Amino acid sequence: MTPHTANAADSPAAAEPPVISARNLSLFVRDGRKRIRIVSDVSFDIARGEFFALVGESGSGKTMMARAIMRLLPKRMLEIEGELSFSGVPLTDLPEARMRGLRGGAISMIFQEPMTSLDPLMQIGRQIEETMEVHSDLRRKERQERVEQLLSEVRFDAPAKVARMYPNELSGGMRQRAMIAMALANNPKLLIADEPTTALDVTIQREVMEIIQRLREKHDLSVLFISHDLSLVHQYADRVGVLYAGMLMECGDERDVIGSSAHPYTAALLNCAPRRRIDGERRQGIPGVVPSPLNWETGCRFRDRCKYADAKCAAAPVPVTELKAGWFTRCIRPLS
Numbered sequence: 001m002t003p004h005t006a007n008a009a010d011s012p013a014a015a016e017p018p019v020i021s022a023r024n025l026s027l028f029v030r031d032g033r034k035r036i037r038i039v040s041d042v043s044f045d046i047a048r049g050e051f052f053a054l055v056g057e058s059g060s061g062k063t064m065m066a067r068a069i070m071r072l073l074p075k076r077m078l079e080i081e082g083e084l085s086f087s088g089v090p091l092t093d094l095p096e097a098r099m100r101g102l103r104g105g106a107i108s109m110i111f112q113e114p115m116t117s118l119d120p121l122m123q124i125g126r127q128i129e130e131t132m133e134v135h136s137d138l139r140r141k142e143r144q145e146r147v148e149q150l151l152s153e154v155r156f157d158a159p160a161k162v163a164r165m166y167p168n169e170l171s172g173g174m175r176q177r178a179m180i181a182m183a184l185a186n187n188p189k190l191l192i193a194d195e196p197t198t199a200l201d202v203t204i205q206r207e208v209m210e211i212i213q214r215l216r217e218k219h220d221l222s223v224l225f226i227s228h229d230l231s232l233v234h235q236y237a238d239r240v241g242v243l244y245a246g247m248l249m250e251c252g253d254e255r256d257v258i259g260s261s262a263h264p265y266t267a268a269l270l271n272c273a274p275r276r277r278i279d280g281e282r283r284q285g286i287p288g289v290v291p292s293p294l295n296w297e298t299g300c301r302f303r304d305r306c307k308y309a310d311a312k313c314a315a316a317p318v319p320v321t322e323l324k325a326g327w328f329t330r331c332i333r334p335l336s
C-alpha cells in the first residue's frame with residue numbers, strides 16, 4: 001500500500017528518515033487461543049517536528065497504536081505485523097533492553113490521567129529526577145537544576161517549590177503540566193499524547209495545548225496526538241489520520257482532511273464536532289456503533305453507517321486512493 005505520507009520533497013526533514021514510519025501495520029491481541037486483529041494495514045509517517053493527530057471514535061484502535069509504538073505490552077499480548085520504525089530503527093524486533101532505552105528517553109508518552117505516570121508518594125522533582133537517572137548520566141546537582149528548568153518550561157512560576165510538592169497538592173491541570181515536564185526530561189524526539197486534555201476544562205485544556213505547541217517548536221519535537229476533539233486537532237495538527245475500526249480511512253494535511261474531508265466517516269465525525277455547532281448547525285451523533293473486531297467483514301467497515309454506501313462498498317476490500325500528494329483515503333467514492 002502507498003505510504004500515507006506528506007510530500008517528502010517539500011519537507012525540510014527530507015534527508016532524514018521519518019521519526020515514525022508505519023507500513024502495512026496490523027496489530028493483534030490474544031483472547032484465549034484466539035488471535036484477534038484490532039488494527040489492519042495502517043501506513044503513515046510522522047516527520048521531525050510534525051504534529052500528527054490520530055482521531056476516531058472510541059474503540060477504533062488509537063490507543064493500541066500508541067502502545068505498539070511504545071511496545072508497552074509484551075508480544076504475547078500485542079503482536080505487531082508489518083513495519084514500524086523510529087528514526088529508521090525497526091521497532092518490531094528490537095530487543096526489550098534497547099526498547100527500554102527508548103521508552104522515556106527518545107520516545108515519551110503522556111496520558112489523559114497524569115496519575116498513570118506520577119507516583120502519589122513521591123515529590124514531583126524527585127520523580128522527574130528518577131527518569132533522568134535511568135536515561136542520562138547527569139550528576140545530582142545538574143539533575144536538580146534541570147528539574148527546575150523543565151518545570152519552568154511548563155510554566156510553573158515557582159519551580160523549586162513545585163519540585164518539592166506531592167501530586168495530590170497540585171490541581172489536575174498542574175499535574176498534567178508536571179507530567180509533560182517529566183516526559184521532556186530526556187529530550188525526546190517523539191511525544192505521544194493520548195487524550196492529554198480530555199479530563200480538563202476548556203481554559204486549562206488550551207493552556208496545556210499551548211505548552212505542548214511551544215515545546216514542540218522550541219525542541220523540534222514530533223507529536224503523536226490522540227484525540228476525539230477535532231477542534232483541537234484543527235487548531236494544532238499539521239497532519240491528521242482518521243482511524244475507524246482499525247483502518248486508516250483518511251490521512252493527509254489538516255487543511256485537506258478537516259477542510260475538505262474526502263471520506264464520509266471524516267465528514268460524519270466533523271458533523272459531531274463542537275466547531276460545527278458554533279456555526280449554528282445541529283449536533284448529530286453518527287448513527288450506529290463502531291463494529292467490534294470480531295465482526296469485521298470484507299468491504300468498507302463504515303458502510304453500515306454511511307449514507308452514501310451501496311452494494312459495491314461491501315463487495316471487495318477498499319483500496320487506498322491518493323487524492324493528491326500526501327492525501328489518501330480508503331473510499332471508492334470520495335467526497336473530495
Ligand SMILES: Nc1ncnc2c1ncn2[C@@H]1O[C@H](COP(=O)(O)OP(=O)(O)OP(=O)(O)O)[C@@H](O)[C@H]1O
Nearest residue numbers: 029030031038057058059060061062063064065293
Ligand atoms: N485484550 C483485548 N481483547 C479483545 N479486544 C481488545 C483487547 N484490547 C483491545 N481490544 C479491542 O481493540 C480495539 C481498539 O481499542 P483502543 O483502546 O485502541 O481504541 P481507542 O480508539 O483508543 O478507543 P478510546 O478512545 O476509547 O481509548 C477495541 O475494539 C477493543 O475492544
